[in-house]
Amino acid sequence: MEERFEIRLSGSGGQGLILAGIILAEAAILDGKNAVQSQSYGPEARGGASRSEVIISNTDIDYPKVTKPKILLALTDEALHKFKDNIADEGVIIIDSSVKKVDTPFKIIQLPIIETARNKIGKSMVANMVAVGVITELTKAVSREGVEKAILNRVPKGTEELNIKAFNAGCNLAEQI
Amino acid sequence: MEERFEIRLSGSGGQGLILAGIILAEAAILDGKNAVQSQSYGPEARGGASRSEVIISNTDIDYPKVTKPKILLALTDEALHKFKDNIADEGVIIIDSSVKKVDTPFKIIQLPIIETARNKIGKSMVANMVAVGVITELTKAVSREGVEKAILNRVPKGTEELNIKAFNAGCNLAEQI
Numbered sequence: 051m052e053e054r055f056e057i058r059l060s061g062s063g064g065q066g067l068i069l070a071g072i073i074l075a076e077a078a079i080l081d082g083k084n085a086v087q088s089q090s091y092g093p094e095a096r097g098g099a100s101r102s103e104v105i106i107s108n109t110d111i112d113y114p115k116v117t118k119p120k121i122l123l124a125l126t127d128e129a130l131h132k133f134k135d136n137i138a139d140e141g142v143i144i145i146d147s148s149v150k151k152v153d154t155p156f157k158i159i160q161l162p163i164i165e166t167a168r169n170k171i172g173k174s175m176v177a178n179m180v181a182v183g184v185i186t187e188l189t190k191a192v193s194r195e196g197v198e199k200a201i202l203n204r205v206p207k208g209t210e211e212l213n214i215k216a217f218n219a220g221c222n223l224a225e226q227i
Numbered sequence: 228m229e230e231r232f233e234i235r236l237s238g239s240g241g242q243g244l245i246l247a248g249i250i251l252a253e254a255a256i257l258d259g260k261n262a263v264q265s266q267s268y269g270p271e272a273r274g275g276a277s278r279s280e281v282i283i284s285n286t287d288i289d290y291p292k293v294t295k296p297k298i299l300l301a302l303t304d305e306a307l308h309k310f311k312d313n314i315a316d317e318g319v320i321i322i323d324s325s326v327k328k329v330d331t332p333f334k335i336i337q338l339p340i341i342e343t344a345r346n347k348i349g350k351s352m353v354a355n356m357v358a359v360g361v362i363t364e365l366t367k368a369v370s371r372e373g374v375e376k377a378i379l380n381r382v383p384k385g386t387e388e389l390n391i392k393a394f395n396a397g398c399n400l401a402e403q404i
């Protein structure tokens with residue numbers, strides 16, 4: 051039976067969400083699954099919410115477009131506003147503490163993702179890896195081991211430790227829910 | 228009328244083809260077009276040819292999967308062998324000088340992409356930006372100005388000049404055809 055898991059990572063440009071998507075996709079294949087990672091650019095990308103998407107499946111991925119993600123990550127108000135209605139029935143929205151909650155029939159989990167990166171790790175730019183940790187621990191769609199290997203493969207040399215620390219901090223955040 | 232342009236970048240892992248795809252896609256939106264950039268990971272990605280794909284269109288992109296690319300870049304023999312038969316009728320294959328030519332009904336253009344990066348720029352790791360230059364000049368699917376801005380947005384800090392030099396060297400290679 052096909053198990054297909056769609057994740058949409060949204061926020062603003064510069065938050066490293068493409069890299070976060072690439073790492074989740076690569077972790078999935080290290081786990082023995084298939085994955086497609088993509089980003090769409092259109093008129094809406096010119097100033098506004100940016101997004102990066104991952105599809106993970108245990109079979110071939112014939113339709114590589116995210117339609118109704120099970121997980122929506124929103125790191126900004128604008129991103130939440132834009133993508134909040136387009137989620138799977140059992141979907142979950144993960145928002146940063148800096149994002150204002152909105153009315154939605156979906157479950158919202160609010161966590162201090164950016165603050166953890168800034169204050170616990172000391173670099174707000176690794177908020178993307180904190181988010182990857184949260185998603186990993188919350189969904190179990192990928193293994194922690196797979197993500198750690200993917201991080202080591204993909205982040206700029208010299209930043210491995212920082213990114214792994216951020217990832218672990220994200221896992222811890224989700225464990226506390 | 229829809230004008231859709233599909234590009235497949237193939238080679239081995241570590242050649243920076245994801246970044247090359249991201250830069251081409253971002254250049255397209257800076258030019259006012261739409262773009263989707265993606266990479267698929269599957270059993271074949273575990274050791275073997277890696278690929279990164281870009282779709283550029285002047286309208287919305289409803290089907291975000293590359294089917295018959297107009298341009299196939301192949302930086303390794305394995306990548307060429309794997310993808311050479313899956314190209315648009317009027318498609319062109321760009322191969323590195325290190326890659327052995329194969330029998331194919333498609334037009335093959337062979338250029339010293341990796342050698343240019345290594346000998347003219349001094350870093351073989353910027354072969355990806357040489358390839359972006361070749362594709363930009365050959366196809367005009369994106370503007371040189373758009374690509375230069377996208378490079379400045381996307382490459383690691385401190386490597387901007389190196390990458391722009393490699394891009395220009397790639398444009399020059401294609402101009403000489």
